[in-house]
Amino acid sequence: MTAHTLELAEPIYSSEELSDVxxxxxxxxxxxxxxxxxxxxxxxxxxxxxxxxxxxxxLSEVVRAAAELGVATLTVxxxxxxxxxxxxxxxxxxxxxxxxxxxRKKDMMVRDGVRLNxxxxxxxxxxxxxxxxxxxxxxxxxxxxxxxVLALNYGSRDEIxxxxxxxxxxxxxxxxxxxxxxxxxxDTSAYGDPExxxxxxxxxxxxxxxxxxxxxxxxxxxxxxxxxxxPAELLKAVLTYQTRSRRLGI
Numbered sequence: 001m002t003a004h005t006l007e008l009a010e011p012i013y014s015s016e017e018l019s020d021v022x023x024x025x026x027x028x029x030x031x032x033x034x035x036x037x038x039x040x041x042x043x044x045x046x047x048x049x050x051x052x053x054x055x056x057x058x059l060s061e062v063v064r065a066a067a068e069l070g071v072a073t074l075t076v077x078x079x080x081x082x083x084x085x086x087x088x089x090x091x092x093x094x095x096x097x098x099x100x101x102x103x104r105k106k107d108m109m110v111r112d113g114v115r116l117n118x119x120x121x122x123x124x125x126x127x128x129x130x131x132x133x134x135x136x137x138x139x140x141x142x143x144x145x146x147x148x149v150l151a152l153n154y155g156s157r158d159e160i161x162x163x164x165x166x167x168x169x170x171x172x173x174x175x176x177x178x179x180x181x182x183x184x185x186x187d188t189s190a191y192g193d194p195e196x197x198x199x200x201x202x203x204x205x206x207x208x209x210x211x212x213x214x215x216x217x218x219x220x221x222x223x224x225x226x227x228x229x230x231p232a233e234l235l236k237a238v239l240t241y242q243t244r245s246r247r248l249g250i
Contacts, residue, residue, distance in 0.1 A: 013068055030196045049093040073147045102135070125153060197210070
């Protein structure tokens, strides 16, 4: 039995919960700004690390839920280029959590058919985090139920800057620099643009995340802090998406 056909865990959603969902209109690509870990911890008198740990567990559950809904790609904002400016102890804690998450969730990803990928400038990440990422990516490369794309040391402006450098280095003539050309040189070229962007914690900004790619995405903001974001909240966001008529600028 191959890795991607291993027996899956118990379903998250009941048939009753899915009865209102038009499975033919579930967004194929969902992006999430996972916001609110620190606020969640502060409200409970806990250090920020506890919020980040809880947020990591939430991600595992949401990935499974997205797979059940038929989402093909889930891209999550895990660590931005600006996050390096946080207190060093918090940055260190986050790197430790990334390493632990990648290693401890590897078997679960294989079981659930989750193929791991990443976007962003990974060169700045600690070697131990990179090693954990590459090991888990290798272990899941045959999985085909859902792609989990971690945005690590990612900033959309930096992504576009790097794309321009790639285009210049390839010597592409200015007459050939079309929107399609730029899209091919972005980190997300293999995944396409998300149809739905979810932001937790009630904030109404996109925080330098997928600026090019979300040009026509539907946006759902929820006041729920990320550690409290559940499969039910994901389902609610998808149902909200299905009430909208996507015009794509037309």
